[in-house]
Structure formats: structure tokens, C-alpha cells
Amino acid sequence: MTERLTLSIDAMGGDNAPQMIIEGIEASLAHLSGTKFLLFGDESKLVPLLEKHSLAATVSEIRHTKDVVTNEEKVGIALRSGRNSSMRLAIDAVGSGEASGVISAGNTGALMAMAKFVLKTLPGIDRPAIAAYYPTLRGESVMLDLGANVDCDADNLVQFAVMGEVFARNVLGLKNPSIGILNVGAENLKGNEAVKKAALILQETPLPIKFYGFVEGDDIGAGTVDVVVTDGFTGNIALKTAEGTANMFGTFLKQALLGSLMSKIGALFAHKALKEFKMRVDPRRYNGAMFLGLNGICIKSHGGADAIGFANAIHVAIELIENSFNEGIKEDYAKLSNSASHKKKAVGEE
């Protein structure tokens, strides 16, 4: 018998919680076995939902609490007075070792602050980053930071690069993933001080990182590199710009295809192809932003996610746990500090 993997769920976070959460768990079970869920939230709402979703009910355990962190709640207040909230208790379950990972579709800032407070960061990591997959012409890539750190220095960017590399290797299963730093041009002279200095450090790192150099905004969709590293300000804006552009494209396409009888007939013939196209860029497939760099797995689902989106966030959590993402980071930083002490010794011997 394999060991059961336990996930703790903030059952009250998100626009359509707790309904979409229970439906998401139910949907995820088609591809899962042996996963157990701890549901933190209001049992008066959760019990009737579980009665309707018998699969989810068999693998879920309710941990009752009335408190919730709202989306409007300031981070500081959530930290101080949210100790019995569904979000905080779900994180605590990872802190205590009862669960291997936590998922919430609630307030992003509060989730990051609480997770940092409870779980702490991994050795070598100053600041956790938000990472996500996205579709590219070449397949899938990962980008970080997507908004956890508005101001980043070169060291932060380098840490993001190390985490992104481990993610691409351990979770995406790439042998030698390439890393790029997002910039306004490919030349060495371009960009702000942080990206220029980070590039210099990555060119000389003792870790076996395949550093591609600078990439530009259009390289994101092209899939030029497997990991795009950027500060949280630029990364958040780039990700949302891509979402907005995709949405605009989809709307324009729909308008065009509904514009005449001929185009409607065409859309009917191409129905299957258009459906496949839509699925390929379906944002729900990419739901589940990963808080990387914490001493525990923490996944943020989009607040407006539906059941399919939330089920995807569950799969992302399981992938990180099963592929020992955090162990990979620890190994890399152990190597780095070994190499640093070797270097010091070598210098001392001179």
C-alpha cells in the first residue's frame, strides 16, 4: 500500500467557494487515487455539499471554522487577527506536518504572508516567488515572479532562476532546462541594474544552470526558454497582458465567426478544430500559481476559478509534492554553500 498524500484546503477562499472547491475535488478524483483532503471551513456549508458529492465525501475530512479572510482584508490585519481563519488553519496543517500541501483560492497577499510566517522560507531563499506554467509555441514554460515581490534586486532574481530551474527539471521533467531573464533587449548593455547584475551572476554560477541570457516579451509566447525569470512587478503585468491579449483575440475571433451566415457555416464545419484550439489556450488548464521557496507546498488558485480550474490547482500541488520540488531546492543550495566554502578555502590557501 502506498502512503496516502494529504492536502489541506482553504474551503472558504474564492468567489464561488465552497461550492467550486467541493466540485473541484470531485473532478480531480477522476485522475487521483490515494489523496486525502482536509477541508477547513464552515461545516454548515460544507456538509450539504459533500452529501451531494459522494466521491469527494469519501476522501474529505471537515475541520470546522467560521472565520474567513476576505479579499478586501489588509495583509497585516489578516496576519494578526486571522489565526482561526480557514486559510490560516489550512496552512497550519502543512506547518504541523499533517498535510503535504495547501491550496487556497482566497486573498493572494494574505496567503503569501501567512504561508511565509508559518512555513518560513527554504535555506538560501530570501523571498518566495509566485510561479505559473503557461502555453507557448514549443509546449509549456514557467515564469516567476508573478507578483510576490514588486521590487527585486539581482540576488532575488538569481534565487528565482535557481528555483525555476529545479522546477523545470523536477516537475516538468526537462533534463537541462534553459533559463532566461526578461528584459527590454537581448544585448548585455540593456535593462536596469538588477537584471544586468543577475545575468553576470548566472553566467558564473557553479550550479549546472543553462543560462540563455536575456529574453524579451515576445519570447514568452514563443517559448524561447523553459524558465522566464523576472521581478514581480513586470511578471505580473506580463502575465495579465498575455491573458488580456488572449481574451481580446478570442472575442475578435468569435465576433468574426458569428458575423455572417457563411462564417457560421464555416464555424460549424470547423467546430471540433475550434474546440481543440480553445482547449489549448484554456486558462483553466494553467490555474494554480505556485508559491515557490517556502518550506512547504502552497498553491494559489485563481479566485474566479471554476471546478475544472480548482481541480487543476490540486494537480499542481500533487506534482510539486510527488516530484520533491523542495528537496531539489535544498540540494541546490547545499551544493552552492559547499562550493562557496571550497572557494573560501582556496582563497585562504593562497
Add this chain to the structure above:
Amino acid sequence: MTERLTLSIDAMGGDNAPQMIIEGIEASLAHLSGTKFLLFGDESKLVPLLEKHSLAATVSEIRHTKDVVTNEEKVGIALRSGRNSSMRLAIDAVGSGEASGVISAGNTGALMAMAKFVLKTLPGIDRPAIAAYYPTLRGESVMLDLGANVDCDADNLVQFAVMGEVFARNVLGLKNPSIGILNVGAENLKGNEAVKKAALILQETPLPIKFYGFVEGDDIGAGTVDVVVTDGFTGNIALKTAEGTANMFGTFLKQALLGSLMSKIGALFAHKALKEFKMRVDPRRYNGAMFLGLNGICIKSHGGADAIGFANAIHVAIELIENSFNEGIKEDYAKLSNSASHKKKAVGEE
């Protein structure tokens, strides 16, 4: 008889120069009358091209020079040793008043540096910005800065807002255009120091600017505001991310429609609709980035533009000139300095 408008052209800048330039002028003439072109470049290449394009020939005058600024040229070197280059001489023609605007598809950094050196900035403007139109769900909007200034403070952002507002009013013809600052969230507390301070200044400006507040990346495609203000680092990456996403979408759609016989038949029926859709997001329609804030009109065409793209850049130049863009900026800053001296007086009277 109306006065003839003269444009000076860096005929050697761009991947396919000078051929696409002459073809672009020829193409632009379908919608133009009374515009004259000064072509700066190698006459041994320009003469044979003009012989083949009789319309362009009748409105063009060659100003021979052998020197060119390459794309690889460092900005400092271009400034010092490019005094006889086609780019520099084309800018000089605006500086001397011989031409009303200049267009180049060459090295962006060199063009900006030379234009700043020759034309200087408008009163009130510390740093020029690069601006461009883009398609949105609501129509067209304008975004700046797109890469001229990697690091921006609050004052720079406020100046971009003033220029963007004048542009939207004078050139896009909007009565009361809305201005937003690109940020990682809509709340006042979000973002870096520059955007927070710029928002405070814009909330209290004596100019009749309709300041919407912060917008996010997905608001760009949604067209939430008429003018999106951002620093050159973020703006450049956002614009190129949108281009890359659009390209990915187009490729995925093509692949889907070519995937089966049924979908091919569908695409045939929907041919006209798909063509219209493609035209609506054709990047060539948005070619012609504007260097705003200079004491003279300067337009940068994409280096890889074709004739249709270059013709569009010509139209952008003419729109800025005919709609008195620079006069609008001067008026706004005159108002601002009046209001500042009134304020001082009022304070002094207390």
C-alpha cells in the same frame, strides 16, 4: 493651394531598406496628397528604385549620403561619428525646419539619442517617451513609455500622462480621454514608489485630466482606459508580450484549422471572416512608434516592417503634425506653469 507638408526619411534604416521604404511611400500615396519626401541615403540604390516607382518619384527628393547607422552600432558611437548618416541628416532636416517630421526604421536607441540631441525636448518634458497605438476590445488606445526610459520616477510618469492625454485628445480625437497607470493591482497600496507617487500627483493636477487610477495588464487588451502610462521597462515587455501572445494565438488557430479536412472546409466557408479577423489584429496597422516630447515629430518604424507597415508609419507622422500634437503639449505646460505661479501667489498672499 494648401501648403505642402514635408517629411524627411532615413531611407537606409530597417531590415529591407531602402526597397520597403520606397514601396511604403508609393503605398502611402493612395491616401495622401500634397506630401513631399526628402530621402536621405545612397543615391546609387535609391535612383533605380524610384525609377520603378513613378508615384513616389514625383514627390521625393534624394539627399545623397553613404553613411548609415547599423542596428548593432552603440548609441554613443552613433552620436559621435554618425553625423553624416542617413538617420542623422534626416533628423537635421526637422531641426532646421526643412521638414515637419522624420521617420526611420533604423536603430531605435540611436534614433532616440540623435533626435534628443538635435531637436531637444519640449518645455516641461524631461525625457521623451515612445508611444504606440494598439487594438483593444473597445477600439484603440495608446500606451507609453514603450522602452525609451528603463528607469522612471513619478515625475517622468506624470509627464507621460500629460503627453498621452494630449495625444488622445488631439490625435485620436477623444473629448475627455481617460488615463491609467499600469500596476500590479487596482488598490492604492499596490505597486512601487514611482507609480504610487505619480497617482497622487495626477489625482491633484490642475490640468483637466481624467485620471482613472491604476490599471492591470489585462486592462490593456480590454481597453479600460484610453491612455496606459508605464515606465519603459514594463511597457516594452508588456507590448512585446502582447505581440508574442497574438502570434502564438494566430499560429495555434492556423494549426487547428489546417488539422483536418472538415476544419479546412470550415476555414474555406469562413475565409472572409477570418481575413477580417486577421486584418483587425494585423501588427502592420499599428506600426509607427511615436517619440513624444521632442521639439519635432519623430516616428520609429519597426525594423522588419514591410511597405504596408512603413506606409502606416508615414500616416502616423502626418497625423501628429496635422493635429498639432506638440502645440497641445506646449499649451498644457503653459497652463501648468501659470497655475503653479498662481498657487505661489496665493500662498504668498496669505
